[in-house]
Protein backbone atom coordinates (compact mmCIF):
# COMPACT_ATOMS: atom_id res chain seq x y z
CA UNK A 1 0.00 0.00 0.00
CA UNK A 2 1.41 3.37 -1.01
CA UNK A 3 2.21 6.21 1.37
CA UNK A 4 0.15 9.40 1.46
CA UNK A 5 1.90 12.62 0.50
CA UNK A 6 1.82 13.65 4.15
CA UNK A 7 3.51 10.40 5.21
CA UNK A 8 6.16 10.88 2.52
CA UNK A 9 6.83 14.44 3.66
CA UNK A 10 7.04 13.34 7.29
CA UNK A 11 9.58 10.66 6.37
CA UNK A 12 11.60 13.22 4.45
CA UNK A 13 11.55 15.67 7.33
CA UNK A 14 13.02 12.90 9.45
CA UNK A 15 15.61 12.17 6.74
CA UNK A 16 16.64 15.83 6.72
CA UNK A 17 16.91 15.76 10.49
CA UNK A 18 19.13 12.67 10.18
CA UNK A 19 21.50 14.57 7.89
CA UNK A 20 21.51 17.46 10.35
CA UNK A 21 22.48 15.02 13.11
CA UNK A 22 25.29 13.53 11.00
CA UNK A 23 26.77 17.01 10.72
CA UNK A 24 26.35 18.07 14.33
CA UNK A 25 27.19 14.71 15.92
CA UNK A 26 29.95 13.79 13.44
CA UNK A 27 28.83 10.42 12.21
CA UNK A 28 27.99 9.02 8.78
CA UNK A 29 24.98 6.91 7.90
CA UNK A 30 25.45 3.77 5.80
CA UNK A 31 23.59 3.41 2.52
CA UNK A 32 23.39 -0.31 1.89
CA UNK A 33 22.35 -1.71 -1.49
CA UNK A 34 19.67 -4.37 -1.46
CA UNK A 35 19.51 -6.93 -4.25
CA UNK A 36 16.65 -8.78 -2.66
CA UNK A 37 14.56 -9.23 0.46
CA UNK A 38 17.22 -11.35 2.19
CA UNK A 39 19.68 -8.45 2.07
CA UNK A 40 17.02 -6.07 3.36
CA UNK A 41 16.38 -8.40 6.32
CA UNK A 42 20.12 -8.47 7.09
CA UNK A 43 20.31 -4.65 7.06
CA UNK A 44 17.15 -4.34 9.20
CA UNK A 45 18.55 -6.74 11.79
CA UNK A 46 21.85 -4.88 11.96
CA UNK A 47 20.06 -1.52 12.30
CA UNK A 48 17.91 -2.88 15.12
CA UNK A 49 20.79 -4.50 17.00
CA UNK A 50 23.10 -1.48 16.68
CA UNK A 51 20.32 1.09 17.21
CA UNK A 52 21.62 2.81 14.10
CA UNK A 53 19.78 4.78 11.44
CA UNK A 54 20.31 3.26 7.98
CA UNK A 55 19.58 3.96 4.35
CA UNK A 56 18.85 1.12 2.00
CA UNK A 57 19.32 1.81 -1.66
CA UNK A 58 18.59 0.32 -5.03
CA UNK A 59 20.44 0.86 -8.26
CA UNK A 60 18.51 1.18 -11.48
CA UNK A 61 18.85 -2.56 -12.16
CA UNK A 62 17.73 -3.47 -8.64
CA UNK A 63 14.82 -1.00 -8.85
CA UNK A 64 13.65 -2.47 -12.14
CA UNK A 65 14.00 -6.05 -10.88
CA UNK A 66 11.95 -5.57 -7.70
CA UNK A 67 9.73 -2.59 -8.63
CA UNK A 68 9.76 0.82 -6.93
CA UNK A 69 6.44 0.37 -5.14
CA UNK A 70 7.38 -3.11 -3.92
CA UNK A 71 10.66 -1.79 -2.52
CA UNK A 72 8.89 1.13 -0.84
CA UNK A 73 6.35 -1.23 0.73
CA UNK A 74 9.00 -3.69 1.92
CA UNK A 75 11.00 -0.92 3.56
CA UNK A 76 7.84 0.43 5.23
CA UNK A 77 7.00 -3.03 6.52
CA UNK A 78 10.45 -3.80 7.91
CA UNK A 79 10.73 -0.33 9.45
CA UNK A 80 7.55 -0.96 11.33
CA UNK A 81 8.23 -4.61 12.20
CA UNK A 82 11.75 -3.94 13.51
CA UNK A 83 11.06 -0.48 14.95
CA UNK A 84 14.03 1.03 13.10
CA UNK A 85 14.96 4.34 11.47
CA UNK A 86 15.33 3.37 7.81
CA UNK A 87 15.18 5.42 4.61
CA UNK A 88 15.19 4.64 0.93
CA UNK A 89 17.60 5.95 -1.70
CA UNK A 90 17.61 5.62 -5.47
CA UNK A 91 21.26 4.95 -6.27
CA UNK A 92 22.63 6.20 -9.62
CA UNK A 93 19.27 7.10 -11.16
CA UNK A 94 20.23 7.18 -14.86
CA UNK A 95 17.56 9.54 -16.21
CA UNK A 96 15.36 12.40 -15.01
CA UNK A 97 12.29 10.18 -15.59
CA UNK A 98 13.64 7.36 -13.39
CA UNK A 99 14.31 9.86 -10.61
CA UNK A 100 10.83 11.39 -10.91
CA UNK A 101 9.26 7.93 -10.58
CA UNK A 102 11.23 7.26 -7.39
CA UNK A 103 10.23 10.66 -5.99
CA UNK A 104 6.58 9.82 -6.78
CA UNK A 105 7.02 6.46 -5.02
CA UNK A 106 8.11 8.31 -1.87
CA UNK A 107 11.87 7.71 -1.83
CA UNK A 108 13.49 10.05 0.70
CA UNK A 109 16.81 10.23 -1.16
CA UNK A 110 17.45 10.48 -4.90
CA UNK A 111 20.83 10.19 -6.55
CA UNK A 112 20.72 11.47 -10.12
CA UNK A 113 23.74 10.34 -12.11
CA UNK A 114 23.58 11.30 -15.76
CA UNK A 115 27.31 10.80 -16.34
CA UNK A 116 27.37 7.21 -15.07
CA UNK A 117 24.70 6.24 -17.58
CA UNK A 118 26.27 8.24 -20.42
CA UNK A 119 29.96 8.94 -20.05
CA UNK A 120 29.85 11.43 -22.96
CA UNK A 121 27.23 13.69 -21.33
CA UNK A 122 28.35 17.35 -21.31
CA UNK A 123 28.68 19.37 -18.11
CA UNK A 124 25.79 21.61 -19.24
CA UNK A 125 23.54 18.62 -19.79
CA UNK A 126 24.44 17.06 -16.42
CA UNK A 127 23.78 20.34 -14.63
CA UNK A 128 20.47 21.04 -16.36
CA UNK A 129 19.12 17.51 -15.78
CA UNK A 130 20.25 17.55 -12.17
CA UNK A 131 18.46 20.89 -11.70
CA UNK A 132 15.31 19.40 -13.20
CA UNK A 133 15.33 16.66 -10.56
CA UNK A 134 16.09 19.18 -7.79
CA UNK A 135 13.03 21.19 -8.89
CA UNK A 136 10.77 18.14 -9.13
CA UNK A 137 11.90 16.89 -5.72
CA UNK A 138 10.56 20.04 -4.06
CA UNK A 139 7.05 18.56 -4.19
CA UNK A 140 7.91 15.91 -1.59
CA UNK A 141 11.10 17.50 -0.24
CA UNK A 142 13.26 14.49 -1.24
CA UNK A 143 17.00 15.07 -0.86
CA UNK A 144 18.88 15.07 -4.16
CA UNK A 145 22.46 13.89 -4.54
CA UNK A 146 24.72 14.21 -7.56
CA UNK A 147 28.16 14.99 -8.93
CA UNK A 148 29.58 16.16 -12.21
CA UNK A 149 31.62 13.11 -13.17
CA UNK A 150 31.15 9.39 -12.96
CA UNK A 151 33.11 7.24 -10.55
CA UNK A 152 35.53 4.56 -11.65
CA UNK A 153 35.05 0.86 -11.09
CA UNK A 154 31.88 -1.23 -10.90
CA UNK A 155 30.11 -2.89 -7.99
CA UNK A 156 31.76 -6.25 -8.39
CA UNK A 157 34.94 -8.09 -7.40
CA UNK A 158 38.01 -6.89 -9.32
CA UNK A 159 41.22 -8.89 -9.53
CA UNK A 160 43.16 -6.09 -11.15
CA UNK A 161 45.16 -3.65 -9.02
CA UNK A 162 44.00 -0.05 -8.69
CA UNK A 163 45.70 2.40 -11.05
CA UNK A 164 45.84 5.48 -8.83
CA UNK A 165 47.20 7.71 -11.57
CA UNK A 166 44.01 7.06 -13.53
CA UNK A 167 41.79 7.32 -10.45
CA UNK A 168 43.27 10.69 -9.49
CA UNK A 169 42.10 12.16 -12.80
CA UNK A 170 38.52 11.66 -11.60
CA UNK A 171 39.02 13.26 -8.16
CA UNK A 172 36.67 16.05 -7.13
CA UNK A 173 38.16 19.48 -6.55
CA UNK A 174 36.95 22.00 -3.95
CA UNK A 175 36.32 24.60 -6.68
CA UNK A 176 34.50 22.10 -8.91
CA UNK A 177 32.36 20.89 -6.02
CA UNK A 178 31.36 24.44 -5.11
CA UNK A 179 30.55 25.39 -8.71
CA UNK A 180 28.42 22.26 -9.15
CA UNK A 181 26.52 22.68 -5.88
CA UNK A 182 25.92 26.38 -6.60
CA UNK A 183 24.71 25.61 -10.14
CA UNK A 184 22.36 22.75 -9.23
CA UNK A 185 21.19 23.29 -5.64
CA UNK A 186 21.74 19.62 -4.71
CA UNK A 187 21.41 18.58 -1.07
CA UNK A 188 24.33 16.15 -1.23
CA UNK A 189 27.57 16.23 -3.17
CA UNK A 190 29.03 12.82 -4.04
CA UNK A 191 32.77 13.33 -3.62
CA UNK A 192 35.49 11.38 -5.42
CA UNK A 193 38.60 11.21 -3.22
CA UNK A 194 39.88 7.70 -4.00
CA UNK A 195 36.61 5.90 -3.37
CA UNK A 196 35.86 3.50 -6.21
CA UNK A 197 32.95 1.22 -6.98
CA UNK A 198 33.70 -2.41 -6.34
CA UNK A 199 35.92 -4.58 -4.20
CA UNK A 200 39.57 -4.92 -5.24
CA UNK A 201 42.41 -7.22 -4.32
CA UNK A 202 44.20 -4.26 -2.72
CA UNK A 203 42.78 -1.83 -0.14
CA UNK A 204 41.61 1.59 -1.29
CA UNK A 205 43.32 4.82 -0.25
CA UNK A 206 41.23 7.91 0.46
CA UNK A 207 42.64 11.45 0.22
CA UNK A 208 41.38 12.91 3.49
CA UNK A 209 43.16 16.23 2.97
CA UNK A 210 41.20 16.69 -0.24
CA UNK A 211 38.02 15.72 1.61
CA UNK A 212 38.75 18.39 4.22
CA UNK A 213 39.19 21.02 1.50
CA UNK A 214 35.96 19.98 -0.21
CA UNK A 215 34.17 20.09 3.15
CA UNK A 216 35.36 23.67 3.63
CA UNK A 217 34.22 24.71 0.14
CA UNK A 218 30.56 23.65 0.32
CA UNK A 219 27.77 23.73 2.89
CA UNK A 220 25.65 20.81 1.67
CA UNK A 221 26.01 17.18 2.77
CA UNK A 222 28.81 15.02 1.33
CA UNK A 223 28.55 11.34 0.37
CA UNK A 224 31.14 8.74 -0.48
CA UNK A 225 30.30 6.05 -3.02
CA UNK A 226 32.26 2.84 -3.43
CA UNK A 227 32.93 2.22 0.25
CA UNK A 228 33.62 -1.52 -0.06
CA UNK A 229 37.18 -2.73 0.46
CA UNK A 230 38.21 0.46 2.24
CA UNK A 231 40.21 0.24 5.49
CA UNK A 232 37.75 1.19 8.23
CA UNK A 233 39.92 3.91 9.78
CA UNK A 234 39.25 6.06 6.69
CA UNK A 235 35.53 6.03 7.50
CA UNK A 236 36.09 7.04 11.10
CA UNK A 237 38.10 10.05 9.91
CA UNK A 238 35.71 10.85 7.03
CA UNK A 239 32.75 10.99 9.42
CA UNK A 240 34.64 13.37 11.70
CA UNK A 241 35.60 15.57 8.72
CA UNK A 242 31.92 15.79 7.78
CA UNK A 243 30.77 13.00 5.45
CA UNK A 244 27.07 12.22 5.97
CA UNK A 245 26.53 9.09 3.87
CA UNK A 246 28.73 6.19 2.81
CA UNK A 247 27.58 3.63 0.23
CA UNK A 248 28.29 -0.07 0.67
CA UNK A 249 27.44 -2.67 -1.92
CA UNK A 250 30.20 -5.04 -3.07
CA UNK A 251 31.31 -6.18 0.40
CA UNK A 252 27.75 -7.37 1.05
CA UNK A 253 27.37 -8.97 -2.38
CA UNK A 254 30.65 -10.80 -1.95
CA UNK A 255 29.68 -12.25 1.43
CA UNK A 256 26.17 -13.07 0.20
CA UNK A 257 27.45 -15.04 -2.75
CA UNK A 258 30.33 -16.84 -1.03
CA UNK A 259 28.08 -17.79 1.91
CA UNK A 260 25.38 -19.01 -0.47
CA UNK A 261 27.91 -21.17 -2.31
CA UNK A 262 29.06 -22.68 0.99
CA UNK A 263 25.53 -23.28 2.27
CA UNK A 264 24.54 -24.95 -1.01
CA UNK A 265 27.63 -27.15 -0.92
CA UNK A 266 26.99 -28.09 2.71
CA UNK A 267 23.32 -28.92 2.11
CA UNK A 268 23.12 -30.77 -1.23
CA UNK A 269 19.74 -32.36 -0.41
CA UNK A 270 17.89 -29.29 0.91
CA UNK A 271 15.43 -27.78 -1.57
CA UNK A 272 13.55 -25.48 0.81
CA UNK A 273 15.53 -22.33 0.01
CA UNK A 274 14.08 -20.52 3.01
CA UNK A 275 15.94 -22.97 5.27
CA UNK A 276 19.24 -22.07 3.61
CA UNK A 277 18.90 -18.34 4.24
CA UNK A 278 19.56 -17.84 8.00
CA UNK A 279 23.32 -18.29 7.56
CA UNK A 280 23.25 -15.66 4.82
CA UNK A 281 21.29 -13.20 6.99
CA UNK A 282 23.89 -13.64 9.71
CA UNK A 283 26.93 -13.16 7.50
CA UNK A 284 25.58 -10.15 5.57
CA UNK A 285 24.36 -8.62 8.84
CA UNK A 286 27.91 -8.91 10.22
CA UNK A 287 29.23 -6.86 7.27
CA UNK A 288 26.61 -4.16 7.87
CA UNK A 289 27.39 -4.06 11.60
CA UNK A 290 31.10 -3.66 10.93
CA UNK A 291 30.42 -0.64 8.69
CA UNK A 292 27.92 0.93 11.11
CA UNK A 293 30.55 0.71 13.81
CA UNK A 294 33.19 2.43 11.65
CA UNK A 295 30.74 5.12 10.49
CA UNK A 296 30.03 6.02 14.12
CA UNK A 297 26.25 5.63 13.74
CA UNK A 298 25.83 3.04 16.50
CA UNK A 299 23.21 4.21 18.97
CA UNK A 300 22.34 7.29 16.86
CA UNK A 301 18.79 6.17 16.09
CA UNK A 302 16.08 8.79 16.59
CA UNK A 303 12.72 7.11 17.06
Ligand SMILES: [Zn+2]
Pocket residue numbers: 091092151197225226247
Ligand atom coordinates in the same frame (compact mmCIF):
# COMPACT_ATOMS: atom_id res chain seq x y z
ZN1 LIG B 1 27.76 4.56 -6.40
